[in-house]
Amino acid sequence: MHVILILLSLIFVGCTKASFYTYDWKEGDKTKITAQLAGFEFAPAEKNLSAREWVRLQPQIYQGLVVESAYKKEILATDGVLKRVRAGAVKPEIAFAHLDLASVAEQSSGIHRKLQSAFPLFRKRPPQSVTPVITQRGGFYEVIWQVDYMDLKGQMWTLKLNQNLEVRSIRPAGSQFIDTSAWVYPRGPLLGSVQEVPLKGLYLEPTLANHWVYVSSQAPDKIDKVAGPLKFSTQDHRFDQAQAFVYLNESFNWFQNRLGFKMPFQVQAEVFVGYPEKTNSAFYYQGKIRLGQGDGEFYQNIPRDPSIVVHESAHAVIDVLAKLPFEGEGGSLNEGFADYFTAMQLGSPRMGEASYKKAPFRRTVLNDLTVADRNGGLYHDSGIVSGTLWEISEQLGFKKGLDFSMAVLNRLVPGSDFADFGGTLKEVCAEGLSMEDARKVNGILSKRGWL
Ligand SMILES: [Zn+2]
Structure with missing residues (x-):
């Protein structure tokens, strides 16, 4: 025994x-x-x-x-x-000692037949490729199948299946391009009215998408084909789909123009998550952004709030560069960077200003929080991070502050915690700044308790 x-x-x-x-x-x-x-x-x-x-x-x-x-x-x-x-x-x-890769290799020959019996769509049109990948789930390593296939409309998809051929995720990739326009709030409902904005390089179908963002909707009336201008009233569910698309597209453009960073994959977003239920969902996970409509009590019209949509897009960028976690101190670093990039992009420290109903805004990166104020709260502690980066950017100026913060993010890894972030701040300060700027940053780091 x-x-x-x-x-x-x-x-x-x-x-x-x-x-x-x-x-x-x-x-x-x-x-x-x-x-x-x-x-x-x-x-x-x-x-x-x-x-x-x-x-x-x-x-x-x-x-x-x-x-x-x-x-x-x-x-x-x-x-x-x-x-x-x-x-x-x-x-x-x-x-990986327990992984039976010999049997995976053996299964590889029969996998197409198994897929055809599990998924009728593969009977007429076999997938383009089926690749085994090693993944960790609940502490254990296992092999999953990555399946790339083309649907009847000529759209490419990537499907991930476990060994029992149960769906883990599905991701589209597109090919045709359309130029059109949409009615949206260019800078959010708090800053101006609805206007027509041009949209370039859209895919024809199966939803509202271009090379780096894909926005679908769970509402019954949704944009699934871009045939003409996307002119919908603010009462129409399709308005929010177009609005979220415009914010996301502009955000990824901003990261490319301001920081020279180009998203290496197409980010998927979905609006009206949980429809007809009015949910307060707003999160990024594994390449996907999910946005609810807002329950009307705490949040309303979430896809129209630029700070929430841009915040989620920043998570995608952070995921590519550092793959920070979503919990613990690493999670607070993740949230802090997402709020910081959002504030820099929109020129406002306030998060949730256009959608939060219980207060004028939900969080702000303009704060005096120090490391000693840590209480373990994911968003509370993220304020220490975003507050530090925002203050550094105010002191150094927009461009230098942004480059400094990006250099810090470039050095973080999936296991980074507050201690690693503090050490990285010092490292980038010592290596990448002039004496004068380093003195300013050191003053902030000292005051905020990072030294
Ligand atoms: Zn977040």
Whole structure:
């Protein structure tokens, strides 16, 4: 009996996150980090230009399969010189020992037949590709199937299935382009009335989308084909779908124009989530933004509030550059950066001003919070982060402040906490600023308790 228990506990320990290791290299001798990472394999990846640095985030691979959420991150100067390496990777010998990759390889030959019996749509039109991926769920690693297929209308989709062929997620990709216009609030309902704005490079169908954002709706009357101008009254559910699309599109444009950061994948958004129920949903998870309509008591017309929509788009950017978590201190960093980018983009420190009903606004990045004020509340503690970045940007000026904050985000990783954020603030301050600016920032960091 005892032997069995010990064996069982060994198996459980072996399969959990205990086999996830993090690594960090800043400067000097690269021998150690090179040796440490030698036991892992990472897939080749393009680098992204972000605030005048190159950022390359490579997924770990194991026996040819991508390991989701395991990474190597390199930061390079514009001349290509390596400045920083951070990695979080799974030691395959323990964590993946139980994965029967031989049987996955064996199943690969029969997977098309299984898909056809589970999904009738694949009987006439087989998927373009079916790829196994290693993913972590509840502490255990397993292999899922990533299926790319084209529907009857010629639209490409990516479907993720577990080993029992149950759907985990579905994602579209488009091809045809339309130029048209839409009636929306260009800067939100608090700043001006509805106007006609041009929309370029839209896909024809199956919903309102362009190359980097896709907005569907759970309301019965929705935009599913862009045939002409999107001119709907503010009473029409389709107005909110177009409004959310315009905010998201402008936000991703802003990240590209202001920070040189281009979203590497198409973000999906959905409005009227839970319809006909009026929900207060507003969140980003795994490439998807979900927005409710607002219950009318706490929030109303959520898709029309630029601060909420832009905040969710910022989560997508943060996810690509640092994959910060959504809980704990890392979650507060995530929320703090999302509020900060929103405030910088909209030129207002107030979050939720156009939709929150219980007060003039929900949160503000204009605050005096210090690290000592931490109380464990996700959004409360995010104010310490956003308040610090906002004050630094006020002191250094818009452009320098934004570049400084982006350089900090560039260096954060999925396991970052407040201590790591504090250390990174100091690091970027010491490396990337003039003496005069560094003095200003150090004053703020000291006052806010980061030093
Ligand atoms: Zn958020």
